[in-house]
Amino acid sequence: MLSEQSAATVRATLPVVGAAIGDITERFYERLFEAHPELLRDLFNRGNQAAGTQRQALAGSIAAFAAHLVEHPDERPDVMLGRIAHKHASLGVAPDQYGTVHRHLFAAIVEVLGDAVTPEVAAAWDEVYWLMANALIAIEARLYAGQGVAAGEDTWRAWQVVGRVEETEDVATFRLRPADGAPAPDFRAGQYVSVQVRLDDGARQIRQYSLSGGPGSEVRQISVKRVRGAAGAPEGEVSNHLHARVHEGDVLRVSAPYGDLVLDDTDADVPLLLASAGIGVTPMIAMLEQLAVSGHRAPVTVVHADRSPAAHALRADHETYTDKLPDGAAHFFYERPDAGHPAELTGRVDLAALPTAVAAGTRAYLCGPLPFMRAVRAQLIGRGVAAADIHYEVFGPDLWLAQG
Incomplete structure (x- = not known):
């Protein structure tokens, strides 16, 4: 993917660019919103911008993509790219906006790094940017086509x-x-x-x-x-x-529906684990309803963590759909259980506390805060679940962080 010459340059300059990328993205957004205030008003999340998390997201995604190109020159991080592309498609991002981002991002790089940006360095990182941008444009075009619209059209x-x-x-x-x-x-x-x-x-x-x-x-x-x-x-x-x-x-x-955290077509005879925390329950309820309607016969283990029973949204749906499954079991973890809803489990999710072990060959779907998903993922891997069989949804500007 990345030319040998550019790969060598990116490998040599990645530490320098990585150390400065926070300053680069801060200057980038300043330039972008000065030139295009409508983007902050109508496209970017103003709360994330105010908190600085959007800057971290852009910095992280570019750095992660560049590092992947250097470490795995014959592979493309399709999981990360697909996740970002679904997000972009749901926002109605158009191909020409990548040119706008490129212009202001590379101007910010020059401002921050100065003379360190030689023509060779600029060309190498330009190649990184357009490899990532063109991959996203192509994926997004397919997503738009799947919804019967063209990229750049009004999708609302x-x-x-x-x-x-x-x-x-x-x-x-x-x-x-x-x-x-x-x-x-x-x-x-x-x-x-x-x-x-x-x-x-x-x-x-x-x-x-x-x-x-x-x-x-x-x-x-x-x-x-x-x-x-x-x-x-x-x-x-x-x-x-x-x-x-x-x-x-x-x-x-x-918008039209998007997102790549979906039940696999081969899930029919596979043991499943659906784990969520807080409002991460929402996609799990939709999956659970579909499994109940289809009569999924393999074991389904449902795990949910919340502050208390009163804070557990859609709890009745959680229980109803699980009960409709031939081999389903729900386990709720509450930080603060109450007398009216005695919890079978308290504290943070601990798979060792479940009455039955995670079945061999389990495929897992996770949604919730990143610390929760990382903790559950580590527990699953420790119990022999293959990393490729653990899927998760990340909302917010840090969606690139959960790449595997």
Whole structure:
């Protein structure tokens, strides 16, 4: 993939670029938003920008891609690229935006590194950028085509809220139907949609939410956790808007479904483990519903971690769909169990505490905060589950971190 000459240059300069990449991406976003303020207003997550996590995400993805090219010159990190491409497609990213990013990113590199950016260094990193960008453009084109649109077209559609359910104090489920009466697009259990809302200052901010019901119904549903400000982090603009302002009869702009955390076509006779924490429960519920409807006969182990039974959104669905499985078992871990809902397990998820061992040949699907997924993944690998059989969803700007 990467030419031998560029590979040598990237290998030699990766430590220098890596050490400065935080400064580079900070300057990049300053330049980008000065030239294109509409991108911050209508495309990028302003909360992540304010917290600095978006800068870390860009820095991390480029560094990870470059390191992979150097260490594995004949391979492409398709898992990472696919995950990013699904996110981009859900946002409606267009091919020409990669040229805009390139222009401001490389200007920032020159500003930060100065004379260290020789023509040879610039050419090598330019090759890295376009290898990554062109791979993403190609994957995104296929994703758009699968939804019947061309890259760069308006991919948004109006959906009417036909129901709202308060799941917990901080989680509400919104049931949606296409406002034009046309059929809803198909999706696979585990996928998500983007929702775009117009805020009081005129910004159109976008967030992704998993579809929390299984395929097969004309009505789609998303379950949204209200993001409360804490430890200096801002409140979630979109989640709080949806909780405070959106009710039955309102209309939302919603993307087509995307996401690569989906049940494999070969899962029918395979033992499965569905593990989630907090609002990571949402794609797992959709998968669990699909398994219950299809009558999945192999063992299904359901594991969920939450602060308390009261905070456990969609708990009734968790239990109902598990009970419909011929060989299903649900295990809930609560940090603070209460007398009204005695927990069978307390504390953080510990697979050793389950009454039965993880079955040989298990395929696992995980969704939740990164520390949770890393901990469960390590436990699964320690029990002989192959790394290739552990799949997970990462939301937010750090989605590149869980590459394996």
